[in-house]
Amino acid sequence: MPLINSKEMLKLAHEGKYAIGAFNVNNMEIVQGIIEGAKKENSAVILQASAGARKYSNPIYLRKLVEAAVEESNLPIVLHLDHGDSFETCKQCIDDGFTSVMIDGSHYPFEKNIELTKRVVEYAHERGVTVEAELGQLAGIEDDVNVSAEDATFTDPDQAVEFVERTGVDSLAIAIGTSHGAYKFAGEARLDFARLEKITNLLPGFPLVLHGASSVPQQLVQMCNSFGGDIPGAKGVPEEMLRDASKFGVCKINVDTDLRLAMTAAIRKVLIENPAEFDPRKYLAPGRDAIAQLVAHKLRIFGASGSAAKLMK
Numbered sequence: 001m002p003l004i005n006s007k008e009m010l011k012l013a014h015e016g017k018y019a020i021g022a023f024n025v026n027n028m029e030i031v032q033g034i035i036e037g038a039k040k041e042n043s044a045v046i047l048q049a050s051a052g053a054r055k056y057s058n059p060i061y062l063r064k065l066v067e068a069a070v071e072e073s074n075l076p077i078v079l080h081l082d083h084g085d086s087f088e089t090c091k092q093c094i095d096d097g098f099t100s101v102m103i104d105g106s107h108y109p110f111e112k113n114i115e116l117t118k119r120v121v122e123y124a125h126e127r128g129v130t131v132e133a134e135l136g137q138l139a140g141i142e143d144d145v146n147v148s149a150e151d152a153t154f155t156d157p158d159q160a161v162e163f164v165e166r167t168g169v170d171s172l173a174i175a176i177g178t179s180h181g182a183y184k185f186a187g188e189a190r191l192d193f194a195r196l197e198k199i200t201n202l203l204p205g206f207p208l209v210l211h212g213a214s215s216v217p218q219q220l221v222q223m224c225n226s227f228g229g230d231i232p233g234a235k236g237v238p239e240e241m242l243r244d245a246s247k248f249g250v251c252k253i254n255v256d257t258d259l260r261l262a263m264t265a266a267i268r269k270v271l272i273e274n275p276a277e278f279d280p281r282k283y284l285a286p287g288r289d290a291i292a293q294l295v296a297h298k299l300r301i302f303g304a305s306g307s308a309a310k311l312m313k
Ligand SMILES: O=C(CO)COP(=O)(O)O
Pocket: 024, 082, 083, 179, 180, 181, 182, 210, 211, 212, 213, 214, 215, 254, 255, 256, 257, 258
């Protein structure tokens, strides 16, 4: 089957109360690892490329890799732009064959975010491409952050409704306490589920997206550190919270950091245990396998196992 947009994929996820995994891709081994994991779970999957990924890999290589993944796996796959920063970047990706784009206007004032998102939606929808936008600022909840500070950065439920209505966007990334990277919480992990529930109730059936949702598995952090790494105090979103979020309208969960940790831990182990090794395949293959294993596990946590079947009819 060809690359598809995310409309039906996220709709089915919403109805089934599970979330689709959206994994960041940067090179061949990462694409292959994710696809192996998705195949194992017979799961639909979103492969997403950031601006940094497109710069690193040269957009044409990345696109061709994803096309190869589609052909080889025959799974329902979306090629999505992660954190598009302008209309021009989104347009470029749409023209290049991406089936979904994110326009991240979250750092702009509300009206400007709406205006920018609307412009992307118009261009994308005319071409059958779905659009994700973002409202609110990602940030971890520090132990001493008070409610008014959370109100200032987290997604305002009423604004979310107005934003969705006025832009016609297909999905919305919300801020409820997650953040990008490996250091998400200084103290105890905490997400604002009351806010999530409010947003979901105000936007029935509408797909929400959780960024910064890596769990930072401690076993991977320890493995990195025990083979020469130095990433102390890394902490992510507990898996139970992701499972809960998927039952409250979160239909797409973004994961990049965990892929990086899995791949790096595996590569570090090979290189430290085999100092004479210098064939890249000898460490990239275990890196790829580690990603496959991680992705399969995530998809089970998200409830996405078996989600390919309904989309393949
Ligand atoms: O949100 C992400 C990509 O858009 C990735 O988040 P993590 O850093 O938690 O993996």
